[in-house]
Amino acid sequence: MKFSAPLQQATLLKRYKRFLINAKLPNGSEVIAHCANPGSMMGLAKPGSEIWISPNTNPKAKLDWRWEMIRVEEHLVGINTSHTNKIAEEALNAEKISQLTGYDITRREVKYGENSRIDLLLQDSAKPDCYVEIKSVTLRRTDCAEFPDSVTKRGVKHLVEMTNMVAHGNRAVMLYIVQRGDCASFSIADDIDPAYAQSFAQATANGVEAICYDCNMSIDGIEISGQIPILR
Known part of the structure; x- marks a missing residue:
């Protein structure tokens, strides 16, 4: 971007x-x-x-x-969270996110669940729909990126909605985009928002996927760099 x-x-x-x-x-x-x-x-x-x-x-x-x-x-x-979806979509189009390749159609802000909108809906006639919820990550402690940096009831709702999508036969992916390049790993900040951490654990135990990528940052633009591991 x-x-x-x-x-x-x-x-x-x-x-x-x-x-x-x-x-x-x-x-x-x-x-x-x-x-x-x-x-x-x-x-x-x-x-x-x-x-x-x-x-x-x-x-x-x-x-x-x-x-x-x-x-x-x-x-x-x-720090501008409004860029995160564009960063992710450009990476998808360039096939930089290997877990999300092979879909013919990308739709944005599609209504789903209870008064929610999914960031990206990936579709292909040969496979189940893939719901992608994108989160911007900026917090770093030691060398680990963490999310969230404050209590997020909306984030908990998204995890519940994504779990429901899996239960109905769809694919659901939480995509965490770290807008910095100085982190070796990613984890959920359970000390900041225990409810989100619990919901994340429940969601991933029930089939919701989670992946994390960091970014190359410059004053000219931002682009996906590579995947970093998620600590459980």
């Missing part, structure tokens, strides 16, 4: 009201940017950090800037 416009380097001043940040540009001016990340962003909102923001090209947007990346210990981390 290439950014549609060059990113602007800035310094993070503060994050507040969850979806807003104040940042200082190199010329000293201060701007407000949208933070498209509903999580706690543990370890990723330290004032004084070097960040990158992008110009908001949506004429209906209330803010001129969007927060895209932060540098943490010489590594770039993508």
Whole structure:
């Protein structure tokens, strides 16, 4: 995924009201940017950090800037969760995710379950439908990527819905995309959200698949790098 416009380097001043940040540009001016990340962003909102923001090209947007990346210990981390589906779909089209190849049709945001929408529905006449739920991962502790970084009732609901899809003869895959390249493995953060951890264990025990890929990060764009193991 290439950014549609060059990113602007800035310094993070503060994050507040969850979806807003104040940042200082190199010329000293201060701007407000949208933070498209509903999580706690543990370890990723330290004032004084070097960040990158992008110009908001949506004429209906209330803010001129969007927060895209932060540098943490010489590594770039993508914080914009709205990019995750595009990153994943580009990887699917390039056949970089071996577990999800061999499907003829890809549909987005298809209604399923109880008032839910699946991120991607993969279809082929020769095999069961494959429901793919995509999660953006940014939290890192030691050298392990972890999800979630805050309590997510919505995430628990998705796991229940995916389990139901398997029970009805479909394939269901949780695809965790780590928007950073400095993690050797992935695990569920059971200390942050025990309910999600329990639901994940139940879902995978009942046929829901889970796979995790990290990313190559640059100020020009983000792309899938390779699979990393999931610690159980």
